[in-house]
Structure formats: structure tokens, C-alpha cells
Amino acid sequence: MPVTNYPNGINVTGGIAGSFAGSVALPVQVGLVNGAITIKSGLVVLTKAGVAAMTLAAPTVGTDDGKILHIVATTANAHTVTIANGLSGASTAADVGTFAGAVADRVSLIAYNGIWYPLTNVNVTFA
Numbered sequence: 004m005p006v007t008n009y010p011n012g013i014n015v016t017g018g019i020a021g022s023f024a025g026s027v028a029l030p031v032q033v034g035l036v037n038g039a040i041t042i043k044s045g046l047v048v049l050t051k052a053g054v055a056a057m058t059l060a061a062p063t064v065g066t067d068d069g070k071i072l073h074i075v076a077t078t079a080n081a082h083t084v085t086i087a088n089g090l091s092g093a094s095t096a097a098d099v100g101t102f103a104g105a106v107a108d109r110v111s112l113i114a115y116n117g118i119w120y121p122l123t124n125v126n127v128t129f130a
Contacts (some may be wrong), residue, residue: 004104015079015117022110024059029044029045029046029070029073030042030044030045030046030103031045031046031047031048032045032046032048033047033048033050034047034048034049034050034051034055034057034082035051036051036055037051037052037055037056037057038058039057039058039059039060039121040057040058040059040060040072040084042072043062043063043067043070043072044064044067044070044071044072044100044114045073046072046073046074046075047072047073047075047077048075048077048114049074049075049076049077049080049082049102050077050078050086050113051078051080051082052078052080053080054080054081054082054083055080055082055083056082056083056085057074057082057083057084057085058084058085058086058087059072059084059085059086059087059117059119060087060118061086061087061088061115061119061122062085062114062117062118062119062127063088064111064117065084066072067114068114068115068116069113069114070113070114070117071111071112071113071114071122071128072111072112072113072114072119073109073111073112074109074110074111074112074127075107075108075109076102076105076106076108076109077104077106077107079104079106080102080104081101081102081103081104082101082102082108083100083101083102084099084100084102084110084127085098085099085100086098086099086100086129088117088118088119089129090112090119090120090121091118091120091121092118093129097130098129098130099122099129099130100126100127100128100129101129102126103126103127103128105126107125108125108126109124109125109126109127110123110124110127111123111124
């Protein structure tokens, strides 16, 4: 039976049947200054008082498949996230996501085969 090792010391062998008590906290990265998004799953909170310019590396084929990353603005600025290989593998045609400038603008991405794909998007334009 496969064993899945999750962050925070949680290990699951097989599946979970029935109910689950407790919670699993997502890894969180705070974007207070310009720089790289270093987590591949979890929550990135853009808190910079001005425009945050962030970069996101391509996910690793196989290793990162299925990982979900949520990026949300908590300040009203036109933050940018530049994704290596572009959104959905579109290269430079859709590599820079620009937030519209409102609190709670957000995008959720899922990794598969070395590419970030959008799950949800609220007011983030990729070009």
C-alpha cells in the first residue's frame, strides 16, 4: 500500500475512510517584499504596501504533480507574479499575472507535468 508523507509529520497509508478529526495547516509564505515564491503548495499572502513583484518557478515533473498553490492579495495593489514557462505552458504569452489592485484578488494553481494550471482566478490577468 502506498504511503503518502505530508508536511507537519502527517503520514497516510492507503486512503482515509470515515471521518477525519482535526485539521491540516497549509504552508504559508508572506509576500512582504519582492522576490521568489519558494513554496510549491499552500498559501502565498501578498502583503506588501506597494506593488509586490514575485516569481514562481516551474513545478518539478512528477514530484510536484497535484500540488495546489493559492496566491491572494491582502493589500490593494497591482501585484505581479511571473511564472516560469507561463500559465498553462503558454510561455511569454501568459507568464505575468497582474492583480487588478483590490484586496482579495487571487489565483489558485495546480501543478502537473512541469506546468502551473489555473483552478480559480479572481481579477488576475495573465499576459
